[in-house]
Amino acid sequence: MQKSVELTGIGKGFGADDVLKNIDLSVKPGEFLSLVGMSGCGKSTLLRIIAGLERPDRGSVAIGGADVTELDPSARNLAMVFQSYALYPHMSVRQNIATPLRMRRLSLASRLPLIGALAASAEVLREINKSVEQAAETLHISHLLDRKPAQLSGGQRQRVALARALVRSPAAFLMDEPLSNLDAKLRAHMRNELAALHRRLGATFIYVTHDQTEAMTMSDRIALMSEGRIEQLGTPSELYEHPATLTVARFIGTPSINLVPVEVLPNGSVSLFGQALGLAAAGHNAGPATLGVRAEDVSITPEGLPLRVQRTETHGADRFVHGHLQADEALPVTFRLSIGAPVAVNSDDVIYVSFPPERAHLFGRDGSRLAAFPTDRVAA
């Protein structure tokens, strides 16, 4: 089942602080949307508002076109996977996965222990059992069905939590940092599995994470949040290629984008330590600004910006070179060097680097993106 999720004008405050400020967000049916941001940016609160665990102070939540703002969590037909997995500790894996179905299909009397076995219809119980086994098979945990959560590893608990979520075909899946308690290798593996699960189910996923790699690798679209606002909403490549603000540029991409202070001259041209960069800012934006360049856009050239190499970092196919601009020792610059490049780079070498001006991102003093275009001059 796939349903859209629409948030309109959501606001929420705790005490004097506004945690969420007027959030509008529309998640399409079947979409994998990630909410990313630093801790405290409001992404978890937003997810909890969608789930119904938290009431917004303002605004409304609609699922599949129907307003659910006033509905209890269980009436919204959403499934949530929690960071701690939140499995019921006294139940076996089988009972854990069956619980969402039992709560929906069985009456209160038939859920009671002992008496329940008599009151519940055998037909319904058979159906539930079948759904449980299907869900377990999907996540490869059929052999664990009779264990208790305490006997499982972190990765296995994660799978049980996912099975419990998908067993009842919810309108949408909500995930609150579900991979953050796993070790790095398992995390990468589960990332692939989650993406595959999303493709197979075709369901709507809303995924909260502080890890930009998770968001970049799995999402159809990313909503990057900061201080209770959505800074930018777009596909992973839009956020990477055209960050709308300095915050987005900083957050997305590993290694982090290189940021250097530049000056926009009254004639619009951008200069770095007095050198023209071959880039001009549109409009009247004279004054200090920030230039962002991705590591892979920087290359070693016969002439350009002098850089003192600090260390190199080998990542298999890639090498990253970390250094400082000579003009300002406090400014770290990192760039990527393909392993194939026949360049020997050693610590304390002074090398010259440059970048194509059209690959640079220019941000004004308030952090918003400034339109810029390359001039015909060669990049310094």
Add this chain to the structure above:
Amino acid sequence: MARVRQFLPHLVLGAGAFIVLLPFYWMFLTSIRSPAEIFDVSLWPIPKQFDMAVNYERAASQVPMMRFMLNGLIVCLGILIVQVATAVPAAYALAKLNFPGRKLLLTLVIAALCVPIQALALPLFVGLAKLDLLNTYFAMMAPFFLSVFAIFLFHQSFRSYPDEIIEAARMDGFSEMEICWGLVLRGSLPSLAAFSVFSVVAHWNDLYWPMIVVTDINLAPPPLGMLFFSDVESGANYGALMAGAALITAPMIVCFLLARRHFIAGITMTGVK
């Protein structure tokens, strides 16, 4: 030196255990001695004249011992059931629900821990008398139905229950009562065991309140029954008296031994002693 350090704690604990267990041992010893030896200070376990059968037979036949035990059982279970039924939802609400005034209510609960039953005895007695409820099981149980100690103990234990599981349960459609009894209390069984031991032992051994509200020997719980017993005997036969005391203590010892592991887990986990 290392050996001393190893044995010293055991020595201290052993001394403590000796002091605690001595009265029980003395009670048992007296209950198997003949009247002639009662005032003998020797702690030697084998009496010169073995009077166990006589004393116990007398304790069991002179007064309706079974009746006292049954009364004790009814009172203790009645109190315990109502205490748990009221304290568990209250503790759940105080520990896990957000509502205005929660902190104030919790403060009141803790403040109420400081009020002794003796302070309330007179108004309670007058109230029960006006309602014509003296000499009933209800009169013996009613003042203890609402236990702030239970609310406090369960609150301490429920607080550590993971919020995410409660939220997962809400999304799955559990009602708050199902969460409270089926999940949260389920995760705090050691506290329930600890509280049950506290409550049952306290009310089984209580002499003060039953003595105030009950004069009918047919309603007397064990300690009050023993009092009637010693009155009948004018305190002359200590051997039989101690045999009676041993008989009424035995269920509590069994009860504690059964719940021992949970009891210890319950008090160490919740930080209540």
